[in-house]
Structures are given as structure tokens and as C-alpha cells.
Amino acid sequence: FLPMAAILSLLFMALVSNWLKRRLSYHDELRRGIANNEFSVNYQPVYDISSVSCAGAEALLRWQRRDGEWVRPDVFIAAAEAESMIIPLTQHLLELIAADVKQWDVPPGFHLAINVAAEHLQHPCFVSDIRQFATTVAEKSLVIILELTERSLISEGQEVAEKLSLLRREGIEIAIDDFGTGNCSLSYLQTFELDYLKIDRGFINAIESVDGETPVLDAIINLSHKLALQVLGEGVETPMQLEYLKNHGVMFIQGYLYARPMSSEALAHWLTNEGR
Numbered sequence: 069f070l071p072m073a074a075i076l077s078l079l080f081m082a083l084v085s086n087w088l089k090r091r092l093s094y095h096d097e098l099r100r101g102i103a104n105n106e107f108s109v110n111y112q113p114v115y116d117i118s119s120v121s122c123a124g125a126e127a128l129l130r131w132q133r134r135d136g137e138w139v140r141p142d143v144f145i146a147a148a149e150a151e152s153m154i155i156p157l158t159q160h161l162l163e164l165i166a167a168d169v170k171q172w173d174v175p176p177g178f179h180l181a182i183n184v185a186a187e188h189l190q191h192p193c194f195v196s197d198i199r200q201f202a203t204t205v206a207e208k209s210l211v212i213i214l215e216l217t218e219r220s221l222i223s224e225g226q227e228v229a230e231k232l233s234l235l236r237r238e239g240i241e242i243a244i245d246d247f248g249t250g251n252c253s254l255s256y257l258q259t260f261e262l263d264y265l266k267i268d269r270g271f272i273n274a275i276e277s278v279d280g281e282t283p284v285l286d287a288i289i290n291l292s293h294k295l296a297l298q299v300l301g302e303g304v305e306t307p308m309q310l311e312y313l314k315n316h317g318v319m320f321i322q323g324y325l326y327a328r329p330m331s332s333e334a335l336a337h338w339l340t341n342e343g344r
């Protein structure tokens with residue numbers, strides 16, 4: 069019989085080849101997933117602290133494969149970005165959202181936040197994709213907010229700044245997502261016209277008591293006030309975190325404390341009950 073080392077190395081090779089097969093096929097799997105309608109969108113409500121009501125929602129993509137398995141969004145988004153599928157996937161997302169929005173009864177000015185990847189920003193189709201989406205949902209008078217990460221802005225120059233400024237003049241708003249995690253310079257804050265700053269969950273987690281010390285969080289809040297940006301705290305899970313942010317002039321929060329991401333149908337129902 070085979071010695072132990074040979075058995076182990078065969079096992080290892082089988083695992084690696086299995087893993088490679090899965091890795092290599094993401095591009096095709098994503099494409100097939102789109103064609104087979106395996107994607108759906110969840111919406112996480114955003115709370116407006118000052119008006120004590122729902123300000124809007126962020127669209128979060130979900131993927132359930134035909135075998136029933138859910139793929140985590142951070143996994144398939146990273147794969148889509150790495151394998152040139154993020155633009156078709158985002159275009160598909162916009163179609164899904166447009167269909168969902170038609171089923172909602174929302175007040176004019178309801179915020180709808182959409183995550184946009186760097187590659188899409190640079191591509192010539194970006195402005196027309198967003199404009200087309202805005203036209204499709206125009207009857208609802210939504211405020212469309214594009215969420216961009218620091219990293220996607222830092223590598224970009226004048227051309228992207230001009231695209232964003234063009235869309236802003238058409239009423240689309242720009243949020244900087246996961247603020248503070250990009251590990252980059254702040255110079256982009258001067259290059260781009262922005263509307264919102266979303267403080268990453270990591271900084272919100274640091275709030276453990278109402279009068280505890282959170283110097284970095286406090287500096288970020290001050291910075292957004294100085295820049296006249298509207299500020300949103302992400303991943304708010306406790307009443308104490310909400311209280312702290314409220315006391316420090318943060319206008320919006322998003323997190324499990326207020327509401328979890330939910331299906332389009334659940335959101336429509338939620339809006340007519342708790343959401344107003």
C-alpha cells in the first residue's frame with residue numbers, strides 16, 4: 069500500500085485542483101448566474117436621526133446559486149472585480165433595482181444608495197449606465213446616491229472628477245464609502261465634489277460608552293463637518309452607539325440596531341409599518 073506521504077500529497081493535489089477549478093470558473097459562473105437570474109438585491113434602511121424616520125436604503129447584492137448555496141458578497145464582488153465581470157454585474161444590479169423600485173411606495177426624496185466599483189467609474193459606459201437607470205426610475209423621484217470607496221477615488225484623476233460632477237449636476241449624489249479604511253491620502257477630498265461620508269463600522273465599534281474616548285472617530289466627524297459633508301455611521305448595533313453619534317452631530321445611521329438588510333418585498337412591507 070501507499071506510504072502516508074504519498075497519500076497526503078495526492079489528497080493535497082486533489083484539493084488544489086478542486087480549488088483551482090472553482091477559482092478559474094468564477095467568470096463563467098458569474099455570467100451564468102446573471103443569465104439564470106440567480107442574483108437578487110437586499111436593501112438596508114438608513115435612519116435619519118433628526119427627522120426620526122427612514123431616509124432611504126442601500127442596495128446590497130445577493131447571489132444564491134442554483135444548487136442552493138449562497139455566495140458571500142465580499143467573495144463574489146472581489147471575484148467579479150478580479151475577472152472583469154463587475155461592470156456586467158453592476159448593470160444587472162441596476163436592472164434588478166429598477167424592477168424592485170416599481171413595487172415600492174416611497175416618499176419623494178427617498179435615498180437609494182448603490183455601490184459602484186472603480187473599474188466601472190473609469191469605463192466610458194459609466195455615465196450612460198447611471199443616466200439610463202435614473203431615467204428608468206424617474207417617476208419615483210428618488211435621490212440616487214453612488215457609493216464609492218476611497219481607493220477607487222485615489223487612483224483617479226480629472227476625468228473621473230468630471231464624470232461625477234456631470235452626474236451631480238443632474239441630481240445624483242456621491243458618498244464616500246467605508247471612510248477611514250482605504251489607507252490613503254486625503255487629497256481626493258479636494259479633487260472630488262462629494263455629498264456624504266460613510267464612516268466605516270470599525271470606528272463605530274470603538275464606541276463602548278457614551279463618554280468614552282474615540283479620538284479617530286471624533287476627528288472624522290469633525291472633518292466631515294468642516295467639509296460640509298453629510299455624515300452617516302455604518303454598522304450601528306447598540307443604542308449607546310446611536311446616542312454617541314447623535315450627540316456628536318451625525319445625521320444618519322445604518323446598522324442592525326435600526327434594520328437589517330432585507331428583500332425588496334420585506335422593505336415594501338417594512339416601509340408601511342415601522343419605516344415611517
Ligand code: C2E
Pocket residue numbers: 112127128129141142145161183184185245246302303304305322323324325329
Ligand atoms: P458595505 O458597502 O460596507 O456594505 C455594508 C455591509 O455591512 C453589508 O454587508 C451589511 O449587511 C453589513 N452591515 C450592515 N449593518 C451592519 C451591522 O450593524 N453590523 C454588522 N456586523 N454588519 C452590518 P454585505 O451585504 O455582506 O456586503 C459586504 C460588502 O460587499 C459591502 O460592504 C460592499 O462593499 C460589497 N457589496 C455588496 N453589494 C455590492 C454591490 O452591489 N456592488 C458592489 N460594488 N459592492 C457590493
Ligand code: CA
Pocket residue numbers: 126183215245
Ligand atoms: Ca456601501
Ligand code: CA
Pocket residue numbers: 245246266268302
Ligand atoms: Ca460601507
Ligand code: CA
Pocket residue numbers: 246268269302
Ligand atoms: Ca464596510
